[in-house]
Every structure is written in C-alpha cells, then in structure tokens.
Amino acid sequence: MTAASKVGIIGVGAMGRMLIDAHYAFDPAETFEVQAATRNADVLAELEHRYPALALKDAPDLVDDCRMVFVCVPPLPYLDVVGALAPHLAADKILVCISNGVALDDVGALVAAPVVKVIPSVAHKIGRGVSLVTPGPRAGEAHLQEVETFLRPFALPVRVTSKDMRIAANLTGCGPAILAHFMQTLVQVSAERADALDAAALGCMVRETFSATARLIEEGLSPEEIVDEAATGGGMTEMAIETLAPPIRAGVGAMIEATQAREDALKAQAKGAPDAA
Numbered sequence: 001m002t003a004a005s006k007v008g009i010i011g012v013g014a015m016g017r018m019l020i021d022a023h024y025a026f027d028p029a030e031t032f033e034v035q036a037a038t039r040n041a042d043v044l045a046e047l048e049h050r051y052p053a054l055a056l057k058d059a060p061d062l063v064d065d066c067r068m069v070f071v072c073v074p075p076l077p078y079l080d081v082v083g084a085l086a087p088h089l090a091a092d093k094i095l096v097c098i099s100n101g102v103a104l105d106d107v108g109a110l111v112a113a114p115v116v117k118v119i120p121s122v123a124h125k126i127g128r129g130v131s132l133v134t135p136g137p138r139a140g141e142a143h144l145q146e147v148e149t150f151l152r153p154f155a156l157p158v159r160v161t162s163k164d165m166r167i168a169a170n171l172t173g174c175g176p177a178i179l180a181h182f183m184q185t186l187v188q189v190s191a192e193r194a195d196a197l198d199a200a201a202l203g204c205m206v207r208e209t210f211s212a213t214a215r216l217i218e219e220g221l222s223p224e225e226i227v228d229e230a231a232t233g234g235g236m237t238e239m240a241i242e243t244l245a246p247p248i249r250a251g252v253g254a255m256i257e258a259t260q261a262r263e264d265a266l267k268a269q270a271k272g273a274p275d276a277a
C-alpha cells in the first residue's frame with residue numbers, strides 16, 4: 001500500500017460515517033486504505049468492531065500518514081480544526097473540504113496543501129448520488145482526479161465552478177431531502193382530505209409512485225416526456241400540473257435565495273468564530 005492510496009476522515013458524524021460506510025460497501029477492491037479520527041469513544045469502539053481494517057488515529061497522526069484528508073466537521077469549528085492541523089497539512093497532501101458553510105479561500109489560507117471541495121450526498125449510502133467537486137487554492141487536475149477516483153465506487157462525481165456550487169448543491173446534497181419533503185407534503189395534505197385512506201396507506205402509494213417514476217427516468221424517459229404522457233389535454237393531471245407550477249416555481253426561486261443567504265451567513269460566522277485560526 002503506497003502513501004498515495006491512504007485516505008483520512010476527520011470527524012465521524014453523519015457525513016464522515018457515510019463516507020466510511022460507502023467505501024467499505026462499494027469499493028470491495030479496497031483500492032484505498034481508509035483511516036478515521038473521532039473524539040467520540042463510543043463511535044471509536046463501534047468502528048473498531050465493525051471495520052477491523054479501518055485504522056483509527058488521532059487527527060495529527062492521521063494527517064501525517066494520509067495523502068488525502070476529508071475534514072468532516074461543522075462549519076463553525078471548521079477553520080479552527082483545519083488551523084490546528086495546519087503544520088501537518090503539507091504541500092504533498094490533499095485537503096478535502098466537504099462544507100459549503102466555509103469559504104475555500106479561508107481554508108486554503110491556513111495550509112500549504114492543495115484544497116478540493118467535495119459536497120457529498122446521503123444517497124452515497126446506497127452507492128448512488130452526485131458528489132459535487134470544485135478546485136480550491138492550489139488544486140490542479142491531478143488532485144481533482146485523485147479525489148474523484150476515491151469517490152467513484154459509491155458516487156457520481158460532477159465538476160462545478162464555485163459560482164454554481166450553491167445552485168448544484170440544492171439539487172444534489174439537499175436534493176434527497178427536498179424530494180422526500182415533497183412526498184411528505186403530498187401525503188399529509190391528502191390525508192387531511194381523504195375519507196378512509198390514512199397517511200400510512202397514502203405513504204405506500206406515494207413511495208411506490210416515486211420509485212416507479214425514478215425507474216421510468218432510468219429507463220430513458222425524460223421528465224418532460226413523463227409530464228406529456230400523463231398530463232393529457234383537458235384531464236385532471238394537466239390541471240394538477242397547471243395549478244402546482246406557479247407556486248413551485250416561486251418556491252424554488254425563494255429556496256435558492258434563502259440557501260445562498262444562509263451559506264453567506266455561515267461563511268461569515270465561521271471566519272469570525274472566536275476559536276477560528
């Protein structure tokens with residue numbers, strides 16, 4: 001195993017854990033050796049038991065040993081965590097930032113290592129979903145490719161510019177939650193008006209319908225074709241789409257503006273956090 005194939009995960013919360021699980025579930029060739037650093041004794045014991053091959057280390061030792069380091073901590077302590085590890089994040093490493101709540105230039109200013117941003121998706125749990133990839137300070141094509149090679153067994157890496165990151169992350173990182181929320185809304189509002197059907201029964205219908213729609217798309221039908229085929233002239237589906245289209249359009253626009261505002265606020269907060277290096 002060469003140093004170039006070692007990947008470190010710092011912070012084993014939802015995203016750190018998902019990357020570890022996805023690696024072991026979908027990269028049976030184990031092209032990469034994964035290491036993790038957690039401050040949580042229970043998580044450490046559970047990981048030790050579940051993944052005997054996973055090397056568990058203190059964060060500085062992990063960085064010293066790994067070529068690529070994913071820092072998977074919340075936006076507020078992000079710069080503090082990276083700053084504390086800065087002496088170890090030398091120019092021959094790759095620092096992978098997985099947060100849109102911290103500015104890449106602020107992360108890059110703390111370390112000598114090239115920085116790559118990756119915004120993963122909870123869908124990687126099942127070996128699917130888009131990981132957005134964008135270069136940060138000092139990152140070149142070879143660094144991006146190395147990171148994408150680690151992701152590819154369980155994710156579809158897609159390159160985006162920093163300017164398009166927010167727009168794209170709403171569809172990929174936030175996407176599963178947004179679509180799931182729409183399903184919940186369909187069920188809740190319908191249940192309030194139904195006669196004998198309760199939320200559980202309506203939930204089964206909506207789940208099967210969403211899965212079937214995803215399958216139709218995988219079989220080659222475009223969303224436009226599905227709408228055209230189902231929403232025949234003068235019918236109820238056409239009326240449903242006509243009624244939903246304006247508020248959904250307005251809602252998506254408002255969502256883009258609100259998420260951008262939240263991202264800007266988080267970045268400012270992370271930079272101004274008292275402990276931030």
Ligand SMILES: NC(=O)c1ccc[n+]([C@@H]2O[C@H](COP(=O)([O-])OP(=O)(O)OC[C@H]3O[C@@H](n4cnc5c(N)ncnc54)[C@H](OP(=O)(O)O)[C@@H]3O)[C@@H](O)[C@H]2O)c1
Nearest residue numbers: 011012013014015038039040072073074075077098099173
């Ligand atoms: N959740 C998503 O869908 C999603 C999607 C894309 C990107 N992200 C980004 O991924 C990052 C992690 O999100 P998450 O959902 O995994 O959060 P999370 O579940 O809260 O986990 C964050 C982990 O960071 C570590 N941590 C927390 N505070 C720390 C501190 N002060 N110093 C050092 N380590 C600390 C902890 O790990 P240990 O206890 O193991 O040390 C904690 O479990 C965030 O920056 C977020 O913006 C999240």
